[in-house]
Amino acid sequence: MxxxxxxxxxxxxxxxxxxxxxxxxxxxxxxxxxxxxxxxxxxxxxxxxxxxxxxxxxxxxxxxxxxxxxxxxxxxxxxxxxxxxxxxxxxxxxxxxxxxxxxxxxxxxxxxxxxxxxxxxxxxxxxxxxxxxxxxxxxxxxxxxxxxxxxxxxxxxxxxxxxxxxxxxxxxxxCAVVTGVGAVVNTARVALGETVAIVGCGGVGLAAVQGARLAGAAMIVAVDRVATKFDVAIANGATHTVDASAGDPVEAVRALTGGRGVDHAIEVVGTSSTILQAYAMARRGGTVTVVGAGGFADMVSIPAMNLMVDAKRLQGSVYGGTDPARDIPRMIALAAAGALDLERLVxxxxxxxxxxxxxxxxxxxxxxxxxxxxxxxxxxxxxx
Ligand SMILES: [Zn+2]
Ligand SMILES: [Zn+2]
The missing domain is CATH 3.90.180.10 (Medium-chain alcohol dehydrogenases, catalytic domain)
Incomplete structure (x- = not known):
């Protein structure tokens, strides 16, 4: 025109x-x-x-x-x-x-x-x-x-x-797919065989679960407080689930990884308590990626000694590190090929x-x- x-x-x-x-x-x-x-x-x-x-x-x-x-x-x-x-x-x-x-x-x-x-x-x-x-x-x-x-x-x-x-x-x-999958592949850069915990299984969290599966993660732990979400998380590719309402989710994730913690903890809730949980779930030298949008007044307090001695990488992920013109057609192609299952998110x-x-x-x-x-x-x- x-x-x-x-x-x-x-x-x-x-x-x-x-x-x-x-x-x-x-x-x-x-x-x-x-x-x-x-x-x-x-x-x-x-x-x-x-x-x-x-x-x-x-x-x-x-x-x-x-x-x-x-x-x-x-x-x-x-x-x-x-x-x-x-x-x-x-x-x-x-x-x-x-x-x-x-x-x-x-x-x-x-x-x-x-x-x-x-x-x-x-x-x-x-x-x-x-x-x-x-x-x-x-x-x-x-x-x-x-x-x-x-x-x-x-x-x-x-x-x-x-x-x-x-x-x-x-x-x-x-929004959900580029944010969740992007956090895993663009920001966290999960590698083949790594272990991942995803805290929060809403639309973005489930997309992150699919992203971790796509990246070849060996263990994908879905953490949520609503038990009805676990079947959906498993259908999206989670290998393990942790009910955060039924006990300490950090202990549960550590127990799944020989007490060490996961290579990647991905937080998709946006509260200081879940960010601290994600920080504690990551192994020493592991990566913590914050995807959830929290409040300006909700402060995250981490002991200064731990920041150094645990050598974890703590990073934010905005919009999954997405370049829309590059990543949106890429996600559509992955979905068309069956590698991403968008219907499972609905x-x-x-x-x-x-x-x-x-x-x-x-x-x-x-x-x-x-x-x-x-x-x-x-x-x-x-x-x-
Ligand atoms: Zn959104
Ligand atoms: Zn610009």
Whole structure:
């Protein structure tokens, strides 16, 4: 499509429904949302599916500050239905996975091969309002806003994938899969035959379990407090499970490794207590990778002597060390080849109107991933 055509055609937000966050802790309300006309370098996407991630709950409950009203959701996939001026590498009908990190390709971190740390990677996440609902200006949370039938993102935040791959499952790649698998292969760099403990078996934790299996780990210990998750963890590739509600998980992991501890402890909860557990589960000289998003006031206290004498590597992993343009198509290829099993990450499929229930069950800890699936538009608009 030529930029001129895009400019000439008004952006149609009529009939577009979105789950709008208006107040911390109050249920999201599904409302009509009218999108502003597309700006330079922006694309409009018809969303096919969106995962519900724990970070959405963190935005909703105020743990992560978010301007309101806003459309939450950041793990989506869909079809390009309109391209704004200066969009050169996407065309109408392209199947895309959305990402909340849109690397600029010019900054220090991009040039250093650390696209996930791009100085401008989240500029779009903090941009101004992108539409109106009930007369109010609405923000697009994390620059993705996937709890909606449509969204508008910079072209760099829409990664084209193989059109043969089911878009519904591809949605999970945008956050849970790249974060979990990426933490294992890009950040921890788990090697063949190593031992891994994964603390927290939500969507990202299960993706990390699959990543460890993919990396050839000999032992994959899934640690959680909710016993119903263990069957799922085993189905995703865990070799052992530890019920953290039934005793000291550190002792249990050490017992599995001859008292030594694991080569890699991967923390996917984001609390000081689970980070300390992960630190203690790693063997001397082992690696501790923190993936969970914790609070600013939750301090992690480790004896200074241990930091030196245990010679462990303690590191954070942001977005799984992912370069979206490199890793999203790579994860899709691995899933298409059967090496990653995205269906195993999905606990339940729901409609947009059920998003509040998805928050509720996520807080009980019993659901790894709810996947919002949007019905295909009746007029065939942006049909796949
Ligand atoms: Zn997420
Ligand atoms: Zn950059």
């Amino acid at each position: 030529h930029a001129k055509d895009a400019e000439a055609r008004p952006t149609g937000g009529v009939g577009m429904r979105a789950a709008v966050f208006r107040e911390v802790g109050a249920p999201l309300r599904v409302e009509e949302l009218e999108l502003a006309p597309l700006g330079r370098g922006m694309v409009r996407i018809r969303i096919v599916a969106s995962g519900v991630c724990h970070s959405d709950v963190s935005l909703w409950d105020g743990t992560i500050p978010q301007a309101a009203p806003a459309v939450l959701g950041h793990e989506g996939a869909g079809v390009v239905v309109e391209a704004g001026p200066d969009v050169t590498d996407l065309t109408l009908g392209d199947h895309v996975v959305l990402t909340w990190v849109a690397p600029c390709r010019h900054c220090f971190f991009c040039l250093a091969g650390r696209a996930e740390l791009c100085e401008h990677g989240m500029d779009h996440a903090f941009a101004g309002p992108y539409g109106k609902a009930s007369g109010d200006e609405v923000f697009c949370a994390l620059g993705t806003g996937t709890f909606a039938e449509e969204t508008v993102v910079p072209a760099a935040a829409a990664i084209r994938i193989d059109p043969e791959f089911p878009l519904e499952l591809a949605a999970l790649v945008g 606990t339940t499929r729901i409609a947009l109107d059920d998003v509040n229930d998805a928050f509720r069950v996520m807080l009980t800890g019993e659901v790894a991933r709810s996947l919002i699936v949007f019905p295909a538009p009746a007029d065939g608009r942006g049909a796949t």
